[in-house]
Each structure stands twice: as structure tokens, then as C-alpha cells.
Amino acid sequence: MNGIVFFKTTDLPLIKQFYSKVLELPEWLDQGTCAIFKIGNQLIGFCQGEFAETAGTITFFLASRYEVDAAYSKFKEIAISQPQPNPGYSVYHFWGRDPEGRSLEFQCFEHALKPHLALDEGLASRRSIRKYLAEPVEEALLNQVFELCRYAPTANNAQSYYYIVIKQQDILSKIVALRGPAGDPILAAPYAIAVASRGNVSRRKVQDACIAAYHLLLAAKAYGLGTCWVTDMDKDEVKELLGVPKDDYIACLTPIGFPAESFSLPKRHEIASFVRQL
Numbered sequence: 650m651n652g653i654v655f656f657k658t659t660d661l662p663l664i665k666q667f668y669s670k671v672l673e674l675p676e677w678l679d680q681g682t683c684a685i686f687k688i689g690n691q692l693i694g695f696c697q698g699e700f701a702e703t704a705g706t707i708t709f710f711l712a713s714r715y716e717v718d719a720a721y722s723k724f725k726e727i728a729i730s731q732p733q734p735n736p737g738y739s740v741y742h743f744w745g746r747d748p749e750g751r752s753l754e755f756q757c758f759e760h761a762l763k764p765h766l767a768l769d770e771g772l773a774s775r776r777s778i779r780k781y782l783a784e785p786v787e788e789a790l791l792n793q794v795f796e797l798c799r800y801a802p803t804a805n806n807a808q809s810y811y812y813i814v815i816k817q818q819d820i821l822s823k824i825v826a827l828r829g830p831a832g833d834p835i836l837a838a839p840y841a842i843a844v845a846s847r848g849n850v851s852r853r854k855v856q857d858a859c860i861a862a863y864h865l866l867l868a869a870k871a872y873g874l875g876t877c878w879v880t881d882m883d884k885d886e887v888k889e890l891l892g893v894p895k896d897d898y899i900a901c902l903t904p905i906g907f908p909a910e911s912f913s914l915p916k917r918h919e920i921a922s923f924v925r926q927l
């Protein structure tokens with residue numbers, strides 16, 4: 650089930666202009682007398698009416714203080730307070746108003762969150778993270794990520810894939826030495842995960858392991874964790890260090906941890922350049 654919160658407005662064109670042009674929110678559905686905007690996992694609709702519903706607060710939450718400060722610089726004209734911490738809720742936030750007086754709050758949570766990203770936003774905002782906080786991911790949280798990894802597709806549903814959580818820095822250092830500088834992200838997080846598949850279980854071990862690896866990257870993203878696919882790991886020396894049978898396939902190693910960097914999307918091709926119609 651999904652949901653939309655609707656507000657009545659006395660001036661739909663003004664409200665549409667504010668939410669689409671000033672806040673730059675994509676319009677999800679135009680119903681003529683109602684406009685529905687999509688903000689991450691939140692759908693908000695405004696319908697033309699005889700009075701404006703302004704009770705409540707519309708809260709937008711961002712990933713970090715850095716992003717809240719950036720939103721403050723961008724929306725200074727509609728802000729009515731400066732960004733500040735609110736320890737009671739463990740958030741960092743500022744307040745603003747829309748043209749009809751609704752309270753708008755821009756914040757980040759300063760603690761780990763349960764998954765909230767819609768699939769489209771998760772796919773669009775996953776990045777390769779190469780800087781991490783020193784705080785390790787607790788086992789309980791990591792198990793929640795692995796719980797999502799149970800749903801990775803495999804050829805014949807053979808479920809040939811497996812993950813190795815590597816906390817021993819001496820092993821990680823040896824693997825990075827084999828890989829060279831492109832392997833450095835592995836040492837940037839408190840630990841790393843190898844993604845492999847069993848050659849004696851599936852004839853599609855390469856596909857199975859690669860999908861399981863990408864599934865891990867997305868599942869980690871859902872829990873606010875960073876990852877980075879480090880390739881060229883299907884080597885006898887790496888297998889020996891990890892106790893992986895020679896016939897298995899190692900798709901990658903990824904660091905896993907809380908991101909210490911955020912940046913925008915590297916340049917991507919337009920769809921016309923990678924979709925062909927026959």
C-alpha cells in the first residue's frame with residue numbers, strides 16, 4: 650500500500666509554482682484541480698478549494714547536515730530560522746513557510762534509519778563511496794542488509810552466492826596490495842565484504858555472483874550504508890586468503906560502512922545513446 654497526503658489550497662497555480670519552481674519538486678500527477686508532488690518517499694497533493702489547509706508540518710529530510718546547510722543556502726528566502734541541532738529528536742533542521750503559511754521543515758536525522766528510500770530514488774542516488782566514518786556497522790544492522798540479499802535472483806533459483814565479511818585488516822591489506830591503488834576504497838571502511846558464488850552449485854556462477862553483489866550494494870544503500878564495487882578479485886591468491894575454493898567465482902570486494910562523503914551524480918549517458926529499437 651502507498652499513500653498521499655492532500656491539502657486544500659485557495660490558489661493552486663501559486664502553490665504549483667512554489668513547489669515545482671522554488672522547491673524544484675517533480676510533479677508526480679496533474680489531476681487538473683489537484684497537483685501531486687513526489688518528494689523522495691513522500692507524495693503530497695494540493696487541491697483547489699475554498700479555504701487553505703495549513704495545519705501540520707511538511708518535513709523534508711535529507712541525508713546529512715551538509716545537505717541541510719545546502720538546502721538552507723538555496724531556500725534562504727523562504728526560511729524562517731537558521732539550521733540548528735534539536736537534540737530532543739536527534740535531528741538538525743531549519744524551518745520555512747510556503748506561500749499560504751504552511752510550516753516546512755528541512756532536516757536530517759542524526760542516527761541510523763530504517764529503510765525509507767523508494768526504489769527509484771535508491772537506484773538513482775546510489776554512489777560508489779570511498780570515504781567512511783570509523784564507526785563500524787553493527788552486526789544487527791548488517792544482518793538486516795543480508796536479509797534483503799536473500800531476494801537476489803539466481804539462475805534456476807540455485808542461490809549459489811555467498812558473502813564473506815572480512816574484518817581482519819591484515820587480510821584486507823594483502824588483497825589491496827594484490828589489486829593496487831584501485832583497491833584502496835577497501836581500506837577506507839572498518840571492514841569489507843567479498844561476494845562469491847559456488848561453481849559446484851550453478852553453471853551461472855558469474856551472473857549469480859554479480860547480481861548478488863549489486864543486490865548487496867542496493868540493500869546497503871537502503872540502510873544508509875556506503876559501498877564500492879572493487880573488481881579483479883577472482884584470483885587464486887585472493888581465494889587462498891579468503892578460503893574460497895578455486896572453482897568458485899569472486900565478483901568483487903566492497904567496503905561497507907557509514908559514508909563520510911556525499912556528492913552528486915557523475916555524468917551519465919542519455920538513454921538515446923544506450924537504447925536501440927529494432
Ligand SMILES: Cc1cc2nc3c(=O)[nH]c(=O)nc-3n(C[C@H](O)[C@H](O)[C@H](O)COP(=O)(O)O)c2cc1C
Pocket residue numbers: 775776777778831832834877878879880881915
Ligand atoms: C564492474 C565494476 C568494477 C569496478 N571496479 C572498481 C575498482 O576496482 N575500484 C574502485 O574504486 N571502483 C570500482 N568501481 C566503481 C566505479 O568506478 C563506479 O561505479 C563508477 O565510477 C560510477 O560511479 P557510481 O558508482 O558512484 O555511480 C567498479 C564498478 C563496477 C561496476
